[in-house]
Amino acid sequence: MARPVVKKEFSLSDRVYLIEIIKGLGLTWKHFLFNFRACFRPGPHTVPTCWQYPEDLREIAPIFRGAHMLLLDEKGREKCVGCGMCARACPAKCITVKRGKVQEGEEGKYAGKTYCAEFKIDMLRCIFCGFCEEACPKGAIVLGQEYELAEYTPEKCLYDKARLLANYEKAKSEGKLKPARKPVPVEAPPPKAAPKSKPKAAAKKVKEKEGTKQA
């Protein structure tokens, strides 16, 4: 084992411990003064970098991936058709869906011809990846902004359909509904549409680069 021998070279001001320590004290003092003044400001959010949790909540991104909800459409009908795509996409396998046929006279309740007779999400298993939301062909399941999900019993963490719909009602009343997901522009299949979607010079560059890479 050949360990390099390290020669320590200190400048004179390094050699005396105190100078740098005093500089450091100056720096921490600046922070202290700033925060000391700030903590007399009115309101719960005083020091700019510190949120006082229950009173003073951070602004959450509207696309935050929190507790799930099942959406209703404009007419108040359930969007979910119970196809089970979400259950299949889920990496944690925490969704259970049972499909039911919409009976006569119930068309006002459900948007599709089928509906989910049972919809369960085990929040103890959920990893909040948002794949269910992405997989859903109807845009019926969405991860909301709710993040205070602690419960006293594991049974309560097993969200059923009623709970998921209640989540939607709550988010709607608070105006925290998620904006519709913007679909990502997908590259058109190479043979025909390439020049159309990619304007001029940039596209050419792209092609060149791709060409060099593949080669």
Place this chain on the structure above:
Amino acid sequence: MEGWGIIIIKIVFIWTWTLLIATLMTWIERRGAGLIQDRLGPNRAGPFGIFQPLADGIKLFTKEDIVPEKAHKILFALGPILFALPAFSAYAVVPFGDKIVLGGKEIILQVADVSVGFLYIVAIGSMSVYGIVLGGWGSNNKYSILGGLRSTAQLISYEVPWGLALLAAVLLYGTFSLRDMAFAQQGVFLGFLPNWGIFKQPLGFILFMVAAYAEANRVPFDLPEAESEIVAGYHTEYGSMRLGLYLFGEYVNIYTLSALIVTLYFGAWNLPYVDMSKFLGPVAYGLASFLVFFLKVAFFLWLFVWVRWTVPRFRYDQVMGLGWKSLIPLALINLFITALFVQFTA
């Protein structure tokens, strides 16, 4: 001579006062740390969280007292007591003000003006190491014993420069009594500086300061309880009020050391250029001297906190190296220079 009654009142007063400051210090430390680190610190209990120490105290008192099965029961119990006791008793000879005249009786603001106050401080100061090493040994835990051993080596090493710096001060003031040292710092030095020890003993002050940080086990010398290395050092196995005693003891230690620094180097209760006793009544002067002394001490208390949240920690061998290779030679030089100074100015 003062009567027994007055002495007991003074003892009770300084006891409660030190405890109060120590408890407050736990809050100041956490709040100060918070503000230095761009956060808030405890601010829920009471206005600005000032009752946080109370809550902590209640918590410590009501927690289950756990003694590890394989611990040495007697030493384990003795540790915190032996740590806290010297911390509390050391303050007996440190003044906390000049004097106050009440009902025609002159009361000096010091529990005992012992003529060998200096020796008492050194003797009592070295006692606290027993608490740490016994606690560390009694816990029967490898981290604890490491912490205890580190602390033993560190305290013994730093007692030497500490004592030497004190000795230089003794040479300068020509007395062992801390009260007389305070009196020696009245007036002006060189015509324009306050006659404070710091101006006569700048090197001695720095040495004393550094050694004081080491004695109090504070950052950058907090090796005995270095959190990231040996979990919590000597008090790893302690909980409830036994831990509380260790923590209080530390802050009481800090208070005593700060008071010592002020007494030795910052003119005790004397204001620069102003002689308070000339224009203040006897009672007002007593209170004012207490206040001035306390404000100076408060600054050093804050400095302990401030430094803690600024600098990293030494390594064990570096602490030893600094103590033996730098501080002790410097302290000896300082002593020598002081001796020359005293010889030629006397």
Place this chain on the structure above:
Amino acid sequence: MVQEPNGPVVSGSGDYVTINIGPSHPAMHGTLRVIAQTDGETVIKADPEIGYLHRGVEKLGENLTYHQFIPITDRLNYCSAIANNVSYERAVEKLMGIEIPVKAQLVRVIMMELARIADHQVCVGILGVDLGAFTPFFYQIIQREEIYEVFEWYNGARLTNTFGRIGGLDADLPEKFAEKWPGLKDGIRKANDETDKLLTHNRIWMDRTIGVNPFSPEDALSWGFTGPCLRACGVKRDMRKNEPYYLYDQFDFDVPTGKNGDVFDRYMVRLKEMEESIKIIDQAYRMYLEMPEDAPLKAKVPKIIKPPAGEVYSAIESPNGELGFFIKSDGSDKPYRIKIRPPCYMIYQAFPEMVEGEMIADLIACLSSLNIIAGELDR
């Protein structure tokens, strides 16, 4: 019963004490464990024991579809989940022979570099905490929160991002980025500057770090070091420069190196790399803005990913070093085998050699400067 370190116990005179550091210890990041035989304060022999955070990630991969494995990669190096995501996605794309669109590459570069900064911030901060300086950690972590805010506005998660999809991205760069980036940049620089002021020239810090666990470049290479730990030894090797991917060959940036490979060099390399990352992001963002609004972000990929049978190894420069994924496909929608090459694993192997003869405090400093992430190490 006391567990002794593996291998021959050091013989000779003297009483040695075996200390169990971890798996639950303030300085063991995650659940690492080091069984150290010590002579007083000196470590004679250190035996790291791994596996306390083993979750069977590789086996999990065999039972999940290609897409479903992306969230699992978040949990490898949780300090910079995005780098893991991208590395995995790149491997699958290579297996399928897909080249993702340029705009997607740019966004990936920007997000990856942000993740690199976040990772280095944690590492530098934690190194300070382990050496007793608490305050720089908070200055760094506050800026990391700001970075996480960008991540949150990107696709809704702060730590486990599940960034990107096979063949491209799941979202465009958020509008918030344009408004946040200048401030964020200044904030990161300010935090670095403050860390620098508080630590770098402080004699205590220099004593604690310079010359502690130095490592020679030959040793580092033969142990398979990558990333900042290798560059600290003086080897100028960076996947972004040496085997460029994702337009990295078009950015102008330096590869900071150290000299001795000691704790101080690792710390400095990380500090400097953050600055380089800022440079890269600036350039990438400029190029991103030049791209048309509706430029594709995702290559044409089938809905169910079924790569052709074959094997692939692809690696990127993750914040810790070369993070590689080996994927063997049998043509079905689930990988036949996934093997992850985490940088920590190779670095951690040299750990016993590095700390032998040093003190306990140096062992801690060494461990945090190597930035061993248990999630990545044990997988």
